[in-house]
Amino acid sequence: MFDEIPDMAAKRAEISPDATAFVEADTGRKWRFDEINLAANGVARGLGQAGLGEGDRLAILCLNCVEFFIILFACQKTGIVLCPLNWRQPAPELVDTLEPVGAKALIHDAAQALLATEVAQACAIPVLDIKTDVAGWIGAGTQAPAARVPAIRPWYLLFTSGTTGRPKAVIQTARMAWANAINISQATRMTSADTSVNFLPLFHTAGINLYTLPLFLLGGCSTVLPKFEPGQIFDLLKQGKVSQFFGVPAIYQSFSLLPDVGGIEWGAIGCGCGGAPLPEPLIRFFAGHGARVLNGMGMTETGPTVFLMDPENAEKKIGSVGRAQMLTEMRLDGVAEGKPGTGEIQLKGANVTPGYFQNEKATRDAFTDDGWLRTGDIGRRDEDGYIFVVDRIKDMYISGGENVYPAEVERVLNEHEDVLEAAVISMPDDKWGEVGAAFIIVRPGSVLDPTELRSWSRARLAAYKVPVRVTLVEDFPRTAAGKVRKPELKAMLP
CATH class of the missing domain: 3.40.50.12780 (ANL, N-terminal domain)
Incomplete structure (x- = not known):
């Protein structure tokens, strides 16, 4: 793809300035594309006045809001690298996530003020408030010439969920964003006439890219x-x-x-x-x-x-x-x-x-x-x-010399009329090396007998694939994206 691309907010504002880009669900306020670009220009200027420039990392800790996207576009304009943080994590985990990337400041909303202050103090960086500092910058936004941005320059970082160890900071670029837009729009037939709802957390790729950006x-x-x-x-x-x-x-x-x-x-x-x-x-x-x-x-x-x-x-x-x-x-x-x-x-x-x-x-x-x-x-x-x-690959286990894929077993278990959701992991076994253990969320209003479920499964799965242990649970430990944290399920085994 291209080495450089137009500033996204500015280009969109040029094409459809009066169209509505965002609606705030709680207030009903509508933001036009030209307003988003003006606001991003103001934030870009404000971040510069706060001492941030190209290549600096800026952490952000907030619930979903239009201001997040304004800040995101401001970072694209300036080359500042945005680092969205998981507001569900405690301060020590956030510090552990943030320290390797060396953030220079942390922006927060009102709901995360205490958590942000604790993280910022531990990292010895200043804090900026969305409703005061950023709001002032937004209000001072002015027109500016549309810039071109390097297509593969780091734009923002997304941290892996950490299910396999310390989170890694995945580089996201403008080229990736455009490629994703093309991939998803041609697959869904998405157009400018479409509307969507942004609710998945913005520290996760789905919150930004499915389908808001x-x-x-x-x-x-x-x-x-x-x-x-x-x-x-x-x-x-x-x-x-x-x-x-x-x-x-x-x-x-x-x-x-x-x-x-x-x-x-x-x-x-x-x-x-x-x-x-x-x-x-x-x-x-x-x-x-x-x-x-x-x-x-x-x-x-x-x-x-x-x-x-x-x-x-x-x-x-x-x-x-x-x-x-x-x-x-x-x-x-x-x-x-x-x-x-x-x-x-x-x-x-x-x-x-x-x-x-x-x-x-x-x-x-x-x-x-x-x-x-x-x-x-x-x-x-x-x-x-x-x-x-x-x-x-890492979820596959070997039972008696046979490969077992938990996802295959889960698909079968999910077909049972009393099963709402199933998750399967491996557990050690003296005879077979490893065997399956199933955790089951029962469908509301149903009663499920684990022994009956195993018998039902034997008619649909090879014997070595049938879980030896079945545990009924209220819910699974999950990542922000809704994925089951299987290492935590393993820790629940006796």
Whole structure:
């Protein structure tokens, strides 16, 4: 892709200045594209006056708000690198996350003031308040010539969830953002006429990029909620204010349990899902209400969109994440190009990160010698070219010499009428080396006998795949993206 691209906020304001870019859910305030650009110009100037310049890292700790995106665009204009922090984490964890990247200041909202102060004091950096410092800068915004920005210059950093150790800072660039916008818009048929809702946390790639930033680049509008409020989101869907929706499986599960789920015109909404596979029963449930929920797959390292199922085959190819989208190349390690087979999914393209910030070893380990990103996911390509994610390489275990993929077992368990959600991990076994342990969330109003579930599973799975232990739980420990924290499940084993 290009070496330089236009300043995103300025270019969008030039094309559609009077169109609405954002709506604040709590206040109803509407922000036009020209207002966003003016505000970003003001913040860019204010950050400079505060002593920040190109290459400096700026941490931010806040709930979802329009000001976050204004600050994000201001950082693009100036070359300052934004570092969104997870407000769910305690101060010591945030300090541990932030110290390696060397932030120069920390911006916070009112809800995170105490936490931000504690983190900033530990890191010996100043704090800036969104509603005072930043608001003043926004109000002083003026027109400025549209700049061009280096396409692969670090724009913001997203920290991995830390499920496999200390979080790494994944570099995000303007080129990645445009590649993601192209990948997701051609897959969903998204246009400037579309509307979406921003509620996933902004310290996660889905909060920024699914679908808020791509929709901004296309000239569409997003309603911004401070955080996930099922009732508020459901009302927006019922009122027809959302034409493109993205959620993780847990969100679709919560919707499916609502008595008025049929009151939404699902057929008029483009529904995407990621973070984990959407179980087949849920796909069929929403299909019965007119929705074709499209499974997809991506990573923080890929901006994130790589795969998304096409609507025409969503029910025919249940379990598939579709094909690699326009600006992403994909190969299966050890499988001939275009041929059916199973191997690690490896990726290359404009949407792939240049690496991890100030971490050469992690960057080197993440790529093959010929420059392909190792995903750590095992994929299967069928005879029609559709990709099915089999499981994470690290989650696979060997029982009595046989490979077992927990995701396969979970798919079967999720088909049981009394199971709302299943998660499977391995546990040591003296005879077989490793065996499966299943954690089950029971569907509300149902009663589930673990022994009966194991018997039911034996008719559908090879004996070595049937979990030896079944534990009923209220919920799973999850990441901000809704993924199950399997290391924490292992810690729950006796």
